[in-house]
Amino acid sequence: MKKFIPVLLLAFALLPVLAQAQNNQQSREELERKKRELQKEMDEAQAMLRETKKTSKESLGQLRALRNKIDVRSRMIRNINEEINFINGDINTALRDVKTLQKDLDTLKQQYAQLIVAAYKNRSSYAMLNFVFSADSFNDAIKRYQYLKQYREFRRRQADNIIQTQEQLKQKVKNLESQRVKRSETLKTEQSERATLEKDRKEKDEVVAKLKGREKELQQDIEAKKRAQKKVQDAIRLAIRKEIEDARRKAEAEELARKKAAEAERKRKEEERRRAAAAAAEAAKNNASAPVAAATPAPPPPAKEPEREAPAKPARVLNVLEASPEAAALSDNFEANRGRLPWPVESGLILGYFGTQKDADNIKITVVNDGLIFGTRKGAPVKAVFEGTVKRVFSISGAGYVMLLQHGQYFTNYVGIQSPSVKAGDHVRTGQVLGTARTNEDESMGVVEVHIYKGASLQNANNWFKLR
Known part of the structure; x- marks a missing residue:
């Protein structure tokens, strides 16, 4: 069990790192998704602005389109800044990796140099054989031979590690340069977007200045739209009231039909009970007029009371518009x-x-x-x-x-x-x-x-x- 403890400790130590890496990946994906959505919004905003500019004079619609374009571009700049922050994080991580690999490479080279010096001092085959055969026992000689094999294997592995570390270092340096180029290009994009944003704001200010000179005309247009809006409001509310009234009448008609059906069913059952009582009375009368038998017949069983129907579970009805289960679910x-x-x-x-x-x-x-x-x-x-x-x-x-x-x-x-x-x-x-x-x-x-x-x-x- 003890040999598993270091492994478990290492796993627990790596959990935060893995979680952070996963979060970074999700954040990157979310950033890319937002970037695509914002670009789509910007394309739409520019298309809308082109349409509004086709009129002969400035309009509130053109002002709204400019505001929308400015808002989208501002969000794009914020998205670019978040991307730059991610790139800076990647560069810092790459720098740390490069320093660590460089330190590891220096250590490996130093250890390898020591191995080479030791190998040079013991390069004579006679020295190797003397080391093996000078053992006190055969088992000791075997161990010395295995040690020499492991020593040679270790030296080979050290050389391989140096080569691999050098390759990793080259790749890290290459990635670092790539990230720096990406950051430079992203910064240029951010600066370009900011310059365009300033142009959009100046254009918006020009439109605002011209519209302020036409406030009376615009107010007259708005008053005319208010009158048209009032017609729409009255028509809509009238239509909704009619729908509610129609639903109420339908519900009342259905309730009246239900009550009539229930009353007809009650009368039918009442008539059945009356006929059954009359038939029982007639049978009792016939039995009374017949000759007395040796044994007195048992009296007829009492008539059963009509079974009461269980009360129906009330339906969820908030108003007449939800009179049916389908409408309530909708x-x-x-x-x-x-x-x-x-x-x-x-x-x-x-x-x-x-x-x-x-x-x-x-x-x-x-x-x-x-x-x-x-x-x-x-x-x-x-x-x-x-x-x-x-x-x-x-x-x-x-x-x-x-x-x-x-x-x-x-x-x-x-x-x-x-x-x-x-x-x-x-x-x-x-x-x-x-x-x-x-x-x-x-x-x-x-x-x-x-x-x-x-x-x-x-x-x-x-x-x-x-x-x-």
Whole structure:
């Protein structure tokens, strides 16, 4: 058992090192994944900015696209800095390895030199034979011979170790140089990204300055959009109220039919019991009028009381929208995906968040949004963010098509769809295309707004979607 203790101690000592190596590997993979995602976001941001620049004058959409591009580039720079930190760690590790290998190589060379000197002093074959045959016994002679063999083998291994250590040292030095070159290139990339970031910020400041001179015009546009938004709000709430009322009527009709069926069943059983009682009375009357037999017949067994039905287990019904188990399960699944709902567009950016939004660059503009507003390329497909049933598809002047989907007691509402590809009554799956994004001429891009309702209560959409 004692011989295993050093091995166990070595294993425990290596555990933190192995764990750290695994964590570093995972961190590197996560860093590379973020790098790929950020590059994809940057490509999308640049494409969106090119679209917004096609308009004849600056717009809030162009300002949003610039802000999005600046945000993505800032995150890219942070990612590059994390990569530089990893490279610096690799260089420091490589330097330590090179020093250790160099020290080992010097030690091996020194030991090998000592072996060579000893071998030179005892190079005579006569000295070797004299060493063997001067033993006191045959066994001792055998041991001396084996010692000489082991000595020669050890000297050969020392020479091999020197060669291997030299090769390892060369490889470590090569890797070190490679890491230094990589760090130099990454630093150049970081500096280039910072220079581009400054250009983006200057461009954004120029757009802000021009927009500030058009605040009155922009405010008029926003007021017009508010009036259109009010129409959309009223239409959506009316549609949801109708859905709730229809569900309530359906539930009441089903409950009334259930009660009628239960009452009919009760009357049927009551009639059966009455007939059974009448038949028993008639049989007793006939027995009374018949001649008395030698033995008095046993009285008829008492009639059994009707068995009471066990009370049904109450179903989970929070409201009329969850009257069926399927609807309740759909509600639960929808709730379980809070904060993880996918975007309704494949690529793009968020133009507006839920609630009151004040401009970050001191433009005197305040916007109130009922949901999340997504910007995407013109004609891009709009997809369902969760499985459900299409309840309403209707058009509103100035807003395009509005599509209402039900998910148990929840509703998702899509504003700004053109060319709908589904109709009321269709059951759609997550990610299924509902139509295309309506082109917003002011933003020069496709725009769709998504609202979330729980019953008739508007929800904070910021808390439901997977945000970047």
